Amino acid sequence: MQKRSMQQKELFLADDSSTEQLGLALAKSLDMPCVIYLQGELGAGKTTLVRGLLRGLGHLGSTKSPTYTLVEPYQLADLAVYHFDLYRLADPEELEFIGIREYQEQNALLIFEWPDKGLGMIPAADLELKLSYFEAGRKVQITDFNAKLPNHWNFDDILCQNDD
Numbered sequence: 001m002q003k004r005s006m007q008q009k010e011l012f013l014a015d016d017s018s019t020e021q022l023g024l025a026l027a028k029s030l031d032m033p034c035v036i037y038l039q040g041e042l043g044a045g046k047t048t049l050v051r052g053l054l055r056g057l058g059h060l061g062s063t064k065s066p067t068y069t070l071v072e073p074y075q076l077a078d079l080a081v082y083h084f085d086l087y088r089l090a091d092p093e094e095l096e097f098i099g100i101r102e103y104q105e106q107n108a109l110l111i112f113e114w115p116d117k118g119l120g121m122i123p124a125a126d127l128e129l130k131l132s133y134f135e136a137g138r139k140v141q142i143t144d145f146n147a148k149l150p151n152h153w154n155f156d157d158i159l160c161q162n163d164d
């Protein structure tokens with residue numbers, strides 16, 4: 001089978017609800033299992049995006065930021081989701097103690113905030129989202145390394161619908 005080339009796109013997210021909508025749209029389109037890296041400085045909108053992703057996957061409760069716990073697990077209908085925030089990780093080796101290898105073996109969605117802090121210990125990204133401050137909102141650059149999104153995937157339309 002012919003593998004299509006890496007897909008990349010950039011979007012403007014005008015407000016926090018656009019960031020959440022993007023997460024929702026990703027949840028509906030992503031091929032699982034999947035490893036997502038969320039890049040971006042403090043307050044760039046990474047956890048907001050995870051909130052949308054989890055909602056899109058059917059999670060009804062709140063989304064806690066795992067800043068102190070390193071990982072927050074969610075067991076959804078037919079998928080396990082692990083939301084990591086490695087900001088406070090002093091050494092990637094610490095991930096050994098929380099059983100990072102076992103997480104990788106599952107049919108799951110693994111999401112990493114601050115993935116650079118865990119490099120060498122965490123699985124490679126299938127999808128990378130780089131969030132950055134832009135005007136009053138954010139910009140996001142999406143790179144799909146392993147064809148986890150459909151061809152010609154487009155959510156510009158979705159993002160225009162959230163002014164109700």
Ligand SMILES: Nc1ncnc2c1ncn2[C@@H]1O[C@H](COP(=O)(O)OP(=O)(O)OP(=O)(O)O)[C@@H](O)[C@H]1O
Binds near residue numbers: 018042043065
């Ligand atoms: N597109 C956007 N435009 C403006 N504000 C946004 C946007 N997306 C998210 N925000 C806001 O930015 C703030 C920080 O968001 P969030 O906590 O998701 O960032 P983070 O990248 O997870 O930060 P940290 O690195 O501290 O974990 C929140 O108040 C959120 O509502």
Ligand SMILES: [Mg+2]
Binds near residue numbers: 046047
């Ligand atoms: Mg966060």
